[in-house]
Amino acid sequence: MKTRKTLSLVLAIAMSMALLTGCGGSDKSVEGNKESGEKEKLVVANWQSYATDADYGAASFAEQYNCEVEHYFISSIPELLSVLENGGTGKIDVVCINPLYLQQYLNAGVLETIDTSKLENYKNLRKDFCSIDEVKDSSGNIIGVPWVWGTTSLFYNADVITDEITSWSSLWDSKYAGMVTLENEYDAAIRTAAMYADQNPRNPDMDTVEKALVDLKSNVKTYWTSHDDFVKAYTSGEVVIGNVWGSIATELKNEGYNIQYIHPEEGTVGWCDYWCIVKNTEHQDLAMKWIDYCTGEYFQNCMATASSQAYSPVNTVVTDQLSDETRQSLWLYPEAPSNVNLALPLTDEQLTNWTTLWDEVKAAN
Amino acid sequence: MNAKHPRKLVRHLIWPSAVILLAMSLVPLCMLVFFSFADGNVSTLNGIAGYTIDNIVNAVTSATVGRLMLRSFWIAVLVTVICIVIAYPAAWAIAKVVPEKYRSTLIMISIVPAFTSQLLLIYSIMTLMQSNGLIMTPLLKLGILPAGTSILYTNQAVIIVLVYEYLPYMILSLYSCLEKIDVNVIAASHTLGANRFQTFVNVVLPQSFSGLMTGILIVLIPVAGSFVEPNIAGGPYSMMIGSLIDSQFTTAMNMGYGAALSLLFLLIMSLTLAVIKLVMKIADRRIGG
Numbered sequence: 006m007k008t009r010k011t012l013s014l015v016l017a018i019a020m021s022m023a024l025l026t027g028c029g030g031s032d033k034s035v036e037g038n039k040e041s042g043e044k045e046k047l048v049v050a051n052w053q054s055y056a057t058d059a060d061y062g063a064a065s066f067a068e069q070y071n072c073e074v075e076h077y078f079i080s081s082i083p084e085l086l087s088v089l090e091n092g093g094t095g096k097i098d099v100v101c102i103n104p105l106y107l108q109q110y111l112n113a114g115v116l117e118t119i120d121t122s123k124l125e126n127y128k129n130l131r132k133d134f135c136s137i138d139e140v141k142d143s144s145g146n147i148i149g150v151p152w153v154w155g156t157t158s159l160f161y162n163a164d165v166i167t168d169e170i171t172s173w174s175s176l177w178d179s180k181y182a183g184m185v186t187l188e189n190e191y192d193a194a195i196r197t198a199a200m201y202a203d204q205n206p207r208n209p210d211m212d213t214v215e216k217a218l219v220d221l222k223s224n225v226k227t228y229w230t231s232h233d234d235f236v237k238a239y240t241s242g243e244v245v246i247g248n249v250w251g252s253i254a255t256e257l258k259n260e261g262y263n264i265q266y267i268h269p270e271e272g273t274v275g276w277c278d279y280w281c282i283v284k285n286t287e288h289q290d291l292a293m294k295w296i297d298y299c300t301g302e303y304f305q306n307c308m309a310t311a312s313s314q315a316y317s318p319v320n321t322v323v324t325d326q327l328s329d330e331t332r333q334s335l336w337l338y339p340e341a342p343s344n345v346n347l348a349l350p351l352t353d354e355q356l357t358n359w360t361t362l363w364d365e366v367k368a369a370n
Numbered sequence: 371m372n373a374k375h376p377r378k379l380v381r382h383l384i385w386p387s388a389v390i391l392l393a394m395s396l397v398p399l400c401m402l403v404f405f406s407f408a409d410g411n412v413s414t415l416n417g418i419a420g421y422t423i424d425n426i427v428n429a430v431t432s433a434t435v436g437r438l439m440l441r442s443f444w445i446a447v448l449v450t451v452i453c454i455v456i457a458y459p460a461a462w463a464i465a466k467v468v469p470e471k472y473r474s475t476l477i478m479i480s481i482v483p484a485f486t487s488q489l490l491l492i493y494s495i496m497t498l499m500q501s502n503g504l505i506m507t508p509l510l511k512l513g514i515l516p517a518g519t520s521i522l523y524t525n526q527a528v529i530i531v532l533v534y535e536y537l538p539y540m541i542l543s544l545y546s547c548l549e550k551i552d553v554n555v556i557a558a559s560h561t562l563g564a565n566r567f568q569t570f571v572n573v574v575l576p577q578s579f580s581g582l583m584t585g586i587l588i589v590l591i592p593v594a595g596s597f598v599e600p601n602i603a604g605g606p607y608s609m610m611i612g613s614l615i616d617s618q619f620t621t622a623m624n625m626g627y628g629a630a631l632s633l634l635f636l637l638i639m640s641l642t643l644a645v646i647k648l649v650m651k652i653a654d655r656r657i658g659g
Binding site for chain 2: 189191222225226227228230233234237238241242243353357360361363364365367368370
């Protein structure tokens with residue numbers, strides 16, 4: 006009987022303690038988890054097979070900071086925004102966003118400002134990527150930190166073209182009639198033509214660009230639409246010069262094709278992805294550590310030297326330390342291009358004008 | 371047992387198909403008309419920004435749309451005619467020349483491409499057409515074509531891919547009619563002095579008009595609205611109206627204009643089919659007699 010009473014008392018005390026712990030705020034809950042041995046969990050929203058789910062990404066970070074990292078794989082930009090707006094906030098802590106959509110997310114009120122003075126590696130990141138207006142809110146606070154970038158630049162088949170190619174104007178050279186390919190994408194096409202025509206790639210004169218793109222049609226063999234589409238056209242010898250993603254050029258080079266990929270003197274078309282912190286995250290400190298880790302030397306170096314799907318580092322110290330061989334494979338040799346025109350958001354009016362222009366160019370006889 | 375009951379039951383059995391027809395055909399059609407007046411994009415988050423007639427006006431007055439409609443229509447007519455020319459003898463051979471026990475096998479073989487993934491079909495035929503492919507290599511080696519010639523990434527390539535994709539449907543449509551033609555009627559035609567061509571025009575053609583009409587319907591409309599084939603196998607001058615409609619939904623994010631273009635395309639194709647049907651009806655009366 007006594008034993009029963011003692012057991013009931015112990016159970017009652019245990020239940021009361023559990024109840025009290027449960028009633029505490031969320032931070033206390035995390036602390037309670039820590040005390041009870043449960044690890045803090047960071048939820049990272051990113052595209053699948055995009056560096057962070059490799060061994061050197063989430064797994065290594067989790068080990069280093071004694072925490073758990075869970076990936077939320079993005080299926081589309083609108084879907085992620087919808088998730089964050091409808092309850093995802095508070096569950097997802099860090100998101101990978103392209104500057105094309107950063108302001109859209111900011112306006113939806115789902116992003117937190119980032120105190121970059123607390124990020125050890127921020128000072129080493131490419132200044133041109135850190136300073137764009139799209140990564141700042143209306144007060145000038147930073148909302149995104151760059152971590153990976155790439156280009157859509159000029160390639161040529163060095164087996165067929167022996168001349169030195171240094172400019173976008175080669176695409177318009179009648180010598181290459183019927184050998185040119187261009188990505189079937191309005192943004193890259195218009196900014197490429199703008200650079201060729203000596204226009205501001207962010208706000209070119211549309212008539213000049215249209216004329217340049219229509220003139221280019223007589224040289225174009227095809228407009229490629231996907232990775233497979235390009236690889237098929239290139240490997241069959243149908244196209245020998247044009248624009249392509251750096252990653253495809255690297256892949257073909259690694260497979261033994263004599264492809265050259267250069268950053269023309271007029272500048273090159275680029276893209277860059279940023280880490281953003283979700284508003285009201287319970288894991289603010291861990292989210293900051295994640296961003297610092299992904300922009301730090303270890304992660305950036307692993308990302309640049311990965312045997313498959315390597316990406317260009319944003320950290321300039323890492324870029325400087327890469328071997329010549331790695332820099333060559335990432336098309337950063339002898340040095341990374343300085344004149345990179347990032348894909349940035351267009352106003353609704355610009356989007357209509359740009360897509361209409363591209364459709365008219367493709368429809369022209 | 372009341373004899374009227376089975377009839378009543380049959381009448382009730384129509385309801386499921388009527389509901390499906392309503393849900394899958396009439397409702398989307400009404401939605402297409404409605405969204406044609408939507409200003410800009412329509413999203414689940416923001417709904418419709420407003421309503422405008424500009425989409426319809428722009429679609430009707432745009433020179434680009436006119437050019438693409440004409441190009442699409444021309445390619446669709448060519449593909450349909452080529453399909454008819456190839457499918458008639460093929461369907462006739464299967465229906466009347468080949469022994470009966472092999473017919474189902476041959477029909478299966480001819481429609482196998484229709485069971486295959488569309489992308490796989492396009493890429494496989496592209497492999498044959500590329501400059502170092504199975505078709506081009508012997509032609510270049512024999513000197514029939516000059517070095518460096520390639521049919522890939524041209525309008526001809528788009529037409530070949532589309533014919534390859536849609537030929538099975540034409541064969542199947544024609545076969546279903548040709549198979550029912552009584553061989554004695556053909557024999558009678560020959561006995562009465564008609565040659566092969568006259569027999570075809572006066573006997574075979576009138577009796578296979580319904581199959582031909584079905585084949586034209588199944589081939590002409592989807593071919594005119596194609597956008598994957600010209601995007602992948604076509605060149606810089608191969609864009610069709612389907613690509614423009616596609617770009618409104620995927621890149622320009624202008625669903626309203628995309629819907630207006632689709633509506634215009636639907637009206638033009640309906641009108642075209644009405645004309646074709648009328649012409650064939652007149653021809654049927656004249657020939658059949």
